[in-house]
Amino acid sequence: MTVEILAQQIIEFYEKLSSWEHAVVKDSELTPGQMHAIEIIGHEKSLRMKELAEKLGVTTGTLTVTVDKLERRGLLERRPHESDRRSYRVVLTEAGGKHFASHQEYHLQLTGEIAAVLSSEELEVFGRVLEKVVKQL
Secondary structure (H helix, E strand, C coil): CHHHHHHHHHHHHHHHHHHHHHHHHCCCCCCCCHHHHHHHHHHHHHHCCCCCCCCHCCCHHHHHHHHHHHHHCCCCCEEEECCCCCCCEEEECCCHHHHHHHHHHHHHCCCHHHHHCHHHHHHHHHHHHHHHHHHCC
């Protein structure tokens, strides 16, 4: 397989995954960026604003706008950091946790659909390859 073919496959996979994500998020009345923030916080439980911005690949200024909107909707809240008075942690509210749980179910369904077309050996290799690629990025 050539790098050009692999590049095209990665682009096609990204486009399909992105399209799927937009379709799923559309029903939640959130933007994909807002849902991604909820998703990261849901997995991490609590993050400093700076940590969340890094995970999302945005500036803290951009993140502040997203967090403000999600906070107004009652989906997350800022809490003062325990040991750093200048810092805040963001956590999901109960309503935010419900959005996270619902979205996580969609992810598990999609993963199940992907896994269904792979043999157990292919699934094992796929998991190892994804882990290696994610570490590289």
